[in-house]
Amino acid sequence: MKFTKEQIRKAMTCKTVDELLAYAKSEGIEFSREQAEEYIAQLGERKLTDDELDQVAGGWLAVECNCADERGGKNK
Numbered sequence: 001m002k003f004t005k006e007q008i009r010k011a012m013t014c015k016t017v018d019e020l021l022a023y024a025k026s027e028g029i030e031f032s033r034e035q036a037e038e039y040i041a042q043l044g045e046r047k048l049t050d051d052e053l054d055q056v057a058g059g060w061l062a063v064e065c066n067c068a069d070e071r072g073g074k075n076k
Contacts, residue, residue, distance in 0.1 A: 003029075019074060 003011075007027060014020035017036045024031040031039075 014028070014040070
């Protein structure tokens with residue numbers, strides 16, 4: 001799914017999982033609660049630069065984290 005810069009900016013203003021889920025629903029975007037929780041956790045206080053917004057406007061933003069993956073390893 002492709003996201004617009006405006007959708008990304010608005011999603012980044014969401015402070016809670018419920019707020020993000022409500023916004024996604026209003027845009028016709030299907031997010032599971034688990035996906036929304038992961039997004040909120042990864043986003044934290046991070047703000048994207050205009051160049052980063054340009055890069056993710058056509059796809060999904062991958063944020064590096066030190067989360068354990070499903071196999072017990074580390075994601076990067």
